[in-house]
Amino acid sequence: MNPPGPKIEILRGDLTKIPADAVVNAANSSLLGGGGVDGAIHRAGGSEILEECRKIVARQGGCKTGEAVITTAGRLSAKYVIHTVGPVWNGGTHGEAQKLAQCYTRSLELAAEHGCPAISTGVYGFPKDKAAAIAVATTARFLEGQTVIEHVMLVSFDEENYQLLNHELNALQR
Ligand code: ADP
Numbered sequence: 636m637n638p639p640g641p642k643i644e645i646l647r648g649d650l651t652k653i654p655a656d657a658v659v660n661a662a663n664s665s666l667l668g669g670g671g672v673d674g675a676i677h678r679a680g681g682s683e684i685l686e687e688c689r690k691i692v693a694r695q696g697g698c699k700t701g702e703a704v705i706t707t708a709g710r711l712s713a714k715y716v717i718h719t720v721g722p723v724w725n726g727g728t729h730g731e732a733q734k735l736a737q738c739y740t741r742s743l744e745l746a747a748e749h750g751c752p753a754i755s756t757g758v759y760g761f762p763k764d765k766a767a768a769i770a771v772a773t774t775a776r777f778l779e780g781q782t783v784i785e786h787v788m789l790v791s792f793d794e795e796n797y798q799l800l801n802h803e804l805n806a807l808q809r
């Protein structure tokens with residue numbers, strides 16, 4: 636049974652095709668584009684996103700791990716892209732979990748409705764089970780304390796992340 640209040644939904648699909656007020660990008664600290672979901676977002680959204688990223692870089696010099704910035708979503712069906720920089724997994728004793736949780740909190744602070752990928756679970760190598768637990772727990776904790784965000788979508792590109800996120804959400808709701 637779903638708890639009352641804002642809803643967390645786990646979806647399988649391509650983040651660049653999600654209609655939402657905002658989608659969250661697993662960016663890198665340069666903010667100038669990269670591979671994985673970052674490359675897919677810039678390709679699908681067009682050059683407007685990179686132009687805004689460049690302005691942010693000129694202003695604040697990129698984005699630190701655990702922080703987030705917001706830009707237009709260009710041609711995507713979302714209105715905004717929130718770019719957050721996940722931690723590179725480095726054994727787990729370098730504050731990785733705390734940094735990953737901060738990514739979700741900062742991103743949620745930046746917009747009202749989200750489609751959000753599994754940050755750091757691609758080339759940054761964060762173990763997917765640990766990352767899924769952090770994604771669901773941090774999002775749920777954040778939603779408890781506010782009334783602005785009505786709906787958060789955690790969007791998995793692959794079946795493994797989809798199953799892990801569902802497992803975490805089911806455990807939370809039991
Ligand atoms: P990071 O550098 O933070 O690890 P990646 O882009 O390499 O970022 O991977 C983050 C997650 O995004 C991975 O689980 C990857 O499978 C997923 N991903 C890649 N493309 C898409 C997409 N179009 N929509 C949703 N998730 C995606």
